[in-house]
Amino acid sequence: MARVAVKELVKRFGKVVAVDRVSFEARDGEFLVLLGPSGCGKTTTLRLIAGLETPDEGEIYIGGRLVNDLPPKDRDVAMVFQNYALYPHMKVYDNIAFPLRVRKLPREEIDKRVREVARLLRIEDLLDRYPRQLSGGQQQRVALGRALVRQPQVFLMDEPLSNLDAKLRVYMRAELKRLQRELGITTIYVTHDQAEAMTMADRIAVMNEGKIMQLADPAELYYRPANTFVAGFIGAPAMNFIDASVRQRDGSVMLDTGVFTVELPEHVGKILLESGAPSEVIFGIRPEHIDISKQELPGGYQVEVFVTEPLGAETIIDFKHGDTLVKAKYPGHFEATPGEKLWIRFKLEYAHIFDKRTGKAIV
Ligand SMILES: Nc1ncnc2c1ncn2[C@@H]1O[C@H](COP(=O)(O)OP(=O)(O)OP(=O)(O)O)[C@@H](O)[C@H]1O
Numbered sequence: 093m094a095r096v097a098v099k100e101l102v103k104r105f106g107k108v109v110a111v112d113r114v115s116f117e118a119r120d121g122e123f124l125v126l127l128g129p130s131g132c133g134k135t136t137t138l139r140l141i142a143g144l145e146t147p148d149e150g151e152i153y154i155g156g157r158l159v160n161d162l163p164p165k166d167r168d169v170a171m172v173f174q175n176y177a178l179y180p181h182m183k184v185y186d187n188i189a190f191p192l193r194v195r196k197l198p199r200e201e202i203d204k205r206v207r208e209v210a211r212l213l214r215i216e217d218l219l220d221r222y223p224r225q226l227s228g229g230q231q232q233r234v235a236l237g238r239a240l241v242r243q244p245q246v247f248l249m250d251e252p253l254s255n256l257d258a259k260l261r262v263y264m265r266a267e268l269k270r271l272q273r274e275l276g277i278t279t280i281y282v283t284h285d286q287a288e289a290m291t292m293a294d295r296i297a298v299m300n301e302g303k304i305m306q307l308a309d310p311a312e313l314y315y316r317p318a319n320t321f322v323a324g325f326i327g328a329p330a331m332n333f334i335d336a337s338v339r340q341r342d343g344s345v346m347l348d349t350g351v352f353t354v355e356l357p358e359h360v361g362k363i364l365l366e367s368g369a370p371s372e373v374i375f376g377i378r379p380e381h382i383d384i385s386k387q388e389l390p391g392g393y394q395v396e397v398f399v400t401e402p403l404g405a406e407t408i409i410d411f412k413h414g415d416t417l418v419k420a421k422y423p424g425h426f427e428a429t430p431g432e433k434l435w436i437r438f439k440l441e442y443a444h445i446f447d448k449r450t451g452k453a454i455v
Pocket residue numbers: 105108109110128129130131132133134135136137284
């Protein structure tokens with residue numbers, strides 16, 4: 093087990109800066125997720141840590157030791173790739189045993205470890221089969237087994253569940269998390285799926301364009317996103333963003349969206365004014381923090397239904413605010429037809445205000 097730290101890491105491919113001054117530390121035994129959209133530099137960061145790419149700048153530490161000049165095989169990390177490849181001509185047993193045979197471990201030791209890992213992954217019954225005789229999820233577990241059997245100090249996993257169907261993926265998330273807890277091996281896990289990140293991670297580093305936008309635990313990212321990028325990336329459906337101007341009247345502070353006027357609680361207005369008082373802001377509110385009703389809601393606004401998306405356990409109701417669609421989530425079935433007038437009300441204690449110029453969170 094070991095800490096992993098990267099400092100001011102930079103990797104360029106020609107003109108593309110794939111990793112742009114990235115610094116973070118995965119604590120001993122931590123499950124750290126790198127989350128971000130396609131092309132933001134997740135895989136490159138992982139490959140740098142594994143030693144499969146050489147950084148242009150910066151330092152990589154594993155267990156407190158600078159490993160920049162250490163070849164991959166001496167870093168004691170095991171990487172599970174997005175497109176795991178099992179050896180098709182080898183049985184499951186031999187696939188898992190392979191890394192140990194390469195290291196010339198004694199036969200009995202190999203057997204002991206393979207069976208232990210198979211038990212952990214619940215694939216004991218499959219050891220005699222060939223990969224083609226396995227389902228996708230079973231193959232995935234064999235690939236994990238091959239990484240686990242080495243008992244590395246660090247796991248690096250690059251979207252290891254992306255090839256599985258939705259149901260199996262949810263099952264494997266829980267399995268993997270349990271396994272990681274049980275083994276206590278420091279794990280850096282890459283995904284672009286925010287739900288996967290939120291359910292598995294101890295902490296999440298949200299990346300965009302080669303940079304870390306925020307590193308925090310899941311609740312912090314959800315309740316206190318540092319900027320509009322993180323706010324929009326975490327949560328589904330995404331947070332609504334509405335442009336607004338700051339106005340003061342009779343000692344109170346309001347946000348004027350051109351359609352609504354949102355009167356801010358006193359302490360929020362104060363923070364906003366003390367923050368340098370930008371005149372243009374972005375009002376952010378998550379769909380689950382908007383009340384919806386057919387009856388008038390005191391302190392609410394009347395809106396016209398654009399479309400409804402019934403999802404069974406909840407209903408997403410879209411309405412138009414100028415040219416933008418605003419989504420509200422109702423916790424249950426909600427019958428409404430396009431064009432119908434409804435009342436909405438923002439739960440202001442969950443609202444966010446961002447500086448329009450910088451995208452940074454103010455409140
Ligand atoms: N070997 C390479 N040569 C040139 N450019 C590369 C190379 N590898 C990655 N890049 C570029 O670096 C950037 C980051 O790529 P990377 O694979 O790290 O993204 P990612 O976050 O893993 O994306 P995805 O979610 O699609 O896997 C991209 O713009 C990509 O095109």
